[in-house]
Amino acid sequence: MKIILDLCGGTGAWSKPYAEAGYDVRVITLPEYDVTKVEFGMCGMQFERQDKHYRESQTVLYEDIYGILAAPPCTEFSLAKNGSRRKRDLTAGMVIVEACMKIIWNCQLRGNIKFWALENPLGLLRRFLGRPKFSFKQWGFGDAGVKPTDVWGYFDEPKKTVHTMPDGITKRYKSGKVNTLAWAAPKYPEYKHLNLDRAALRAITPQGFAQAFYKANK
Secondary structure (H helix, E strand, C coil): CCEEEEECCCCCCCCHHHHHCCCEEEEECCCCEEEEEEEECCCEEEEEECCCCCCCEEEEEHHHEEEEEECCCCHHHEHHHHHCCCCCCHHHHHHHHHHHHHHHHHHHHHCCCCEEEEEEECECCHHHHCCCCEEEEHHHHCCCCCCEEEEEEECCCCCCCCCCCCCCCEEECCCCCEEEHHHCCCCCHHHHHHCCCHHHHHHCCCHHHHHHHHHHCC
């Protein structure tokens, strides 16, 4: 059995290539599961259902976990937040990051995972985790956008498929401001039924990168 844990996975876009390849993917994400609500045992972890209609738990043995993907919310670490009126809460942001890392640490100590990766858009998380192992922009994997994204962890680096930024990625407004497709709400027809807001759509892992990461870390 090869289990892939997709922590804070949202739609499961990052782990989608693994699911399509037959891996046993477990998306641990709200509202069903909370990465901060985990019971650690000697042989495995127990994730408790958080949504009000269910109360069953999900137990995963350390020895069955093949890899871990983690994408904690970037809200408190975002550089774009500098212009926001709401005060940044780094403590709250780090609670989730620490919870993801605690899961990873336990799997490293008691299991035999082949890889782990934690991603976040370039921002203040670097002050806490240091320089990332890998950084990329969406267009480097054939996706539309230039949002810089950092990835920390223990994994084989995915190979970029595009080495020159394509025309049309940036957009200049009448005001003179240059913007990019990364700041607009990307279009994902396959997730239309979920009625996701702009922030949730922008948080979806682009499929070009997801596929390249899977090929490097099967």
